[in-house]
Amino acid sequence: MSGRISTQGLYLQSLAAMLNQQAALARTQQQVSTGRRFAVAADDPVAASRELDLNRSIRRIDQLQQNISIANHRLGLEDNALAEVTDTLQRVRELAVLANSDTNEGTRDIIVEELDQLLNHLVQTANSSDGEGGFLFSGFAAAGQPFVRDNTSVQYRGDQGQRFLQIGPERRVADGDSGAGIFQFVRNGNGTFTTAAAGTNTGSAIIDNGALRNAAAWIPDNYTINFLTDTDYEVTDGGGVPILVGTYEDGGVISFAGIDVSLSGPAAAGDRFEIQPSRYQDIFASVQDFIDVATGQSADTGARAVFHSAMNTVLGNIDRALEHIATTRTRVGTRLNALDDQGQLNLDSRLSLESTLSDVRDIDLIEAASRLDLERVSLQAAQQAFLRVQNLSLFRLLG
Secondary structure (H helix, E strand, O other), rough: OOHHHHHHHHHHHHHHHHHHHHHHHHHHHHHHHHEEEEHHHHHOOOHHHHHHHHHHHHHHOOOEEEHHHHHHHHHHHHHHHHHHHHHHHHEEEEEEHHOOOOHHHHHHHHHHHHHHHHHHHHHHHHHOOOOOOOOOOOOOOOOOOOEEEEOOOEEOOOOOOOOEEEEEEEEEOOOOOOHHHHHHHOEOOOOOOOEEOOOOOOOOOOOOEEEEHHHOOOOOOOOOEEEEEOOOOEEEEEEEOOEEEEOOOOOEEEEOOEEEEEEEEEOOOOEEEEEEOOOOOOOOHHHHHHHHHHHOOOOOOHHHHHHHHHHHHHHHHHHHHHHHHHHHHHHHHHHHHHHHHHHHHHHHHHHHHHHHHHHHHHOOOOHHOOOOOOOOHHHHHHHHHHHHHHHHHHHHHOO
C-alpha cells in the first residue's frame, strides 16, 4: 500500500511540476507578446490600481494641454485683431495731425470720408470671428454680434464675461477679453482729465490736453478758466467758487488742483475753457468725435481756435486708445508666454508619469526573453521527467 501511494505521489508531483512550468511559460509568452507585466487586475491588484491612477493623471494632463491649445488659438486671434486695431488707429492719428494743420483745410472732406471707412473697419475688426462660428469679443454671449454701428454711435451688445481655462493643476488663464474691456473702457483726455474750449469763444487761444502734476493734490471736479479781460482770468470749481486768479501769458502754464494746463494764442474777454475729470469713452466714439469736429469747419478766427482745441482733445483720445490697446496686447502676450511655460511643465510631468507607468506596467523585454528561454528549457526537463516516471514498470502494471 505504501509503495502504491508513493508511486502515485511521484506521478502527481511530476505532473504538477510540468503543469506549473507550462503555466509559467504561458504567462511569460503573454508578457512578451503584450509588453505588460499583468493581463488582468487579479494578476497584480496593487500594480493595476497604480496603473489606473497614473493613466487618470495622464488623461488630466492631456486635457490641460488641449485647453492650452484652445487658449493659444483664441489669444492668437485676439492679438491679430488688436494689431489690426492698432494699425487703424495709427492711421486715424495721422489723419488727425493732418486735419489739425491749417494748410490742409481743403482736404478735410476727404479726411472725413476716409475716417468713415476706418470707423467701419474698426467695427468689423471688433466683430472678428472666434474661429468656432461665434464672435471673439462678445464675452459669454459669443453667438451674438458684439458691435452694431448706427448713424451716430456704435453699440455693444455683448457682455463683460471672460472665460478662464485650466492649464495647470493650480493655474488658470483667460482665453480672451470682452469687447467692453477692449473697446469701451478707455479713459479720455489725458487719462486724468479732459480740456475743451467753449464753442462761443472769440479769441484765438488754444488749450492743450494738460498734465497731472501732483496726484495727491488732484481733486476731481468740473473746473472753468474764465477770461475776465484779454489778459485776466480766474479759475472756478464746479460750484462756481474762484480758486485761482491770474494774468494770462501766451504759452504759459496755469496750475491748480495738482494739474497743469497751457494756453497758446491771444485770448478774449468772455472766453471760457472747461476742465473735467476723465471718463470712459469707447474707441469708436473717439473716432466719431474726430469726424464730427472735422465736418463743416468754419474759417472764423474764434471757431478755428475752438477747432484746434478740439483736435488736441481728439489726438489725446486717440493716444489713450493706442495706449489702452498696447496694454491689452501686453496682457495677451503675457498669457501666451504663460501658456508656453505651463505647456512645457505639463509635458515634463507627462513624461515623468509615463516613465513611472512604464515601470509599473511594462516588462523588461530582454529579461523576459531570457526568462522565456529558461522556462522553455525547464518545461522540456519537466516533460522528460514526467515521461520517465510514466514509463516506470509499476505504472504499466497499473495500466
